[in-house]
Amino acid sequence: MLKNDIADTIREKALWMRRRAFKMVFDAQLGHPGGDFSAIDIIATLYFGVMRYDPKKPDMPDRDRFIMSKGHATGALYTALCAAGYYPEDWLSTYMQPQSKLNGHPNRNYLPGVETNTGPLGHGLPVALGIAIAGHMTNSDYRTFVLTGDGELQEGSNWEAAMSAGNRKLGKFTLIVDRNRLQQGMGTEETNGLDPLDDKFRAFGWDVEVIDGHDVDALVSALSEQPGGRSKPLCIIANTIKGKGVSFMENKASWHHGVPNAEQFKIAMEELV
Amino acid sequence: MAAPAAKQEGFYDCRDAWARTIEELAENDPRIVAVVNDSVGSSKLGGFQKKFPDRLVNVGIAEQNMVGVGAGLANGGRIPFVSAASCFLTGRALEQVKADIAYAGFNVKLVGQSSGVAYGELGPTHHSIEDFAWLRPLNNIMVVVPADSWETAEAVKWAAVHEGPVYIRLSRMPVPDLAVENRRFQPGKAELVRKGNDVTIIACGTMVHLAVKAAEELEAEGISARILNMATITPLDEAAISEAASETGAIVTVEEANIHGGLGGAVAEHTSAHLPVPIERMGFPGFVPTGSVEWLFDHFGLTAEGIARSARKAIGRKRG
Numbered sequence: 001m002l003k004n005d006i007a008d009t010i011r012e013k014a015l016w017m018r019r020r021a022f023k024m025v026f027d028a029q030l031g032h033p034g035g036d037f038s039a040i041d042i043i044a045t046l047y048f049g050v051m052r053y054d055p056k057k058p059d060m061p062d063r064d065r066f067i068m069s070k071g072h073a074t075g076a077l078y079t080a081l082c083a084a085g086y087y088p089e090d091w092l093s094t095y096m097q098p099q100s101k102l103n104g105h106p107n108r109n110y111l112p113g114v115e116t117n118t119g120p121l122g123h124g125l126p127v128a129l130g131i132a133i134a135g136h137m138t139n140s141d142y143r144t145f146v147l148t149g150d151g152e153l154q155e156g157s158n159w160e161a162a163m164s165a166g167n168r169k170l171g172k173f174t175l176i177v178d179r180n181r182l183q184q185g186m187g188t189e190e191t192n193g194l195d196p197l198d199d200k201f202r203a204f205g206w207d208v209e210v211i212d213g214h215d216v217d218a219l220v221s222a223l224s225e226q227p228g229g230r231s232k233p234l235c236i237i238a239n240t241i242k243g244k245g246v247s248f249m250e251n252k253a254s255w256h257h258g259v260p261n262a263e264q265f266k267i268a269m270e271e272l273v
Numbered sequence: 274m275a276a277p278a279a280k281q282e283g284f285y286d287c288r289d290a291w292a293r294t295i296e297e298l299a300e301n302d303p304r305i306v307a308v309v310n311d312s313v314g315s316s317k318l319g320g321f322q323k324k325f326p327d328r329l330v331n332v333g334i335a336e337q338n339m340v341g342v343g344a345g346l347a348n349g350g351r352i353p354f355v356s357a358a359s360c361f362l363t364g365r366a367l368e369q370v371k372a373d374i375a376y377a378g379f380n381v382k383l384v385g386q387s388s389g390v391a392y393g394e395l396g397p398t399h400h401s402i403e404d405f406a407w408l409r410p411l412n413n414i415m416v417v418v419p420a421d422s423w424e425t426a427e428a429v430k431w432a433a434v435h436e437g438p439v440y441i442r443l444s445r446m447p448v449p450d451l452a453v454e455n456r457r458f459q460p461g462k463a464e465l466v467r468k469g470n471d472v473t474i475i476a477c478g479t480m481v482h483l484a485v486k487a488a489e490e491l492e493a494e495g496i497s498a499r500i501l502n503m504a505t506i507t508p509l510d511e512a513a514i515s516e517a518a519s520e521t522g523a524i525v526t527v528e529e530a531n532i533h534g535g536l537g538g539a540v541a542e543h544t545s546a547h548l549p550v551p552i553e554r555m556g557f558p559g560f561v562p563t564g565s566v567e568w569l570f571d572h573f574g575l576t577a578e579g580i581a582r583s584a585r586k587a588i589g590r591k592r593g
Contacts, residue, residue: 061350109378115348117377120368126338127373130345130353133330137306137351157369160338 006049007216014044018245019272021075024095026265034255036075038180038240043080045219055085058112062142065115065131069124070149071105086113122155129161132173143172151183154192166205171230180242184256201235213238284447290422292317294429308355310339316356336361340369347379359385359401374438375411382432383440389529390569391445397560406534409507414438416506420481421450427458444479461505463513469499472584473517476527477503486577509539518548523587525553532556551590553583
């Protein structure tokens with residue numbers, strides 16, 4: 001595929017994911033749509049422009065791995081895995097219903113394509129690090145991607161893993177921080193400030209790139225393997241907008257786990273085109 | 274007061290059996306890797322590190338990361354043995370053990386070293402007497418407590434081929450090998466160490482050999498004590514407990530752990546629902562005072578004499 005075609009495909013998938021995720025949240029009257037929308041362009045770029053995987057062989061040893069550390073943003077993850085072909089769309093309609101495979105936080109034993117169970121914050125980066133170390137040990141060429149929220153980086157376990165990854169010089173390990181600057185109640189900087197986040201990761205031995213997390217071309221470029229590879233893990237700080245794509249949701253902390261009423265849902269569907 | 278166990282002839286530190294076995298297994302299976310938290314020495318993994326430097330992941334003093342890395346290594350097709358002092362492995366990283374290992378169901382083996390009160394005078398921060406109560410409700414993780422060097426080696430060999438999460442709880446307290454004929458390690462099954470009809474002493478880990486001595490003492494008084502080595506705490510061998518309750522009518526549980534929520538709690542949960550009999554639960558009631566391991570065992574009655582005393586008490590509580 002030509003570069004422009006890839007970007008168009010990603011944008012198309014991302015639009016479908018936003019619409020479908022919001023429908024899931026509307027139907028369930030549960031979910032975390034603000035964080036779904038800040039992360040969707042990143043996840044769509046990974047699944048439809050960057051990663052190597054085969055939905056028919058979810059356990060393929062040399063698959064690229066994506067770990068959704070911000071496990072609450074299931075609207076983004078479940079729609080991505082569905083669009084990638086891991087399961088049919090009607091599964092999405094069961095979101096958070098009794099006995100559904102689509103739990104409020106992802107479970108690898110319920111759904112193909114889920115690499116590990118997340119939900120409690122600060123778990124994804126250590127697990128992803130273990131996956132990257134396994135790849136390094138076995139000279140596999142798979143890449144490991146992990147997406148964390150930004151507020152999530154207040155959990156100390158992330159920094160244990162960040163230190164270890166930096167020391168190990170894992171060139172096939174990529175962390176993307178969904179830097180929407182809002183946690184569930186208020187801004188990250190008002191709560192327990194993270195800036196300067198780029199300097200923090202550099203000091204821990206990482207390469208750092210700061211990009212617009214909704215610019216698909218920038219995402220494709222940052223997430224694609226560099227010629228010759230890397231000698232350090234890569235942290236991509238993706239500046240994003242919580243609730244991106246729906247006017248009344250953008251940059252509102254209340255949409256962390258806010259759910260739409262019928263009128264809001266209708267407006268959102270009119271805007272997401 | 275007995276001399277420090279470390280100097281007793283015929284007593285062995287189970288960590289040596291663990292280290293020997295993991296090295297042998299790793300020779301034959303390249304998927305086996307070790308993960309530690311700056312605990313190469315206390316896990317006796319110096320030999321492993323020398324033989325397989327690329328298969329030992331030392332994350333430093335970072336237990337949450339250590340357990341998460343274990344889960345990730347399993348995702349990447351390795352068979353990780355995550356080895357650390359059990360107080361930190363289970364306490365500091367409890368949420369990782371719950372979410373990343375038990376709930377996610379990764380094929381990770383957690384090896385808790387120097388468990389119980391093995392760190393003696395270092396105090397309750399370094400004791401691991403709460404681990405049974407913490408891990409028992411995590412229903413997807415098997416909790417195995419070898420009683421001696423032979424059982425340690427067998428448990429490690431079994432864990433390497435068993436698909437699923439396992440916690441193996443080891444001590445650094447030297448113990449003698451149990452004298453049981455035709456032994457075969459059966460995960461999830463109690464081992465009958467000694468037959469008896471008047472009372473059953475259900476013990477695990479470092480307490481089993483003391484229970485045997487207690488039974489010898491009781492025998493001299495004409496009391497026949499059955500000894501069960503309950504090397505697997507979860508899943509529990511409920512059939513063996515039911516049999517013990519119905520055939521001997523009284524039970525003593527002995528564990529180098531907190532009496533709340535551990536082996537004794539598990540046995541009491543089962544018997545209370547099926548066949549209530551008098552139970553004496555032996556262990557520690559909570560945080561313990563400063564003292565050596567030997568002093569602590571003595572102070573809390575975790576001796577042959579103390580166990581025999583509890584057995585007489587349990588028998589005395591039988592109805593009719």
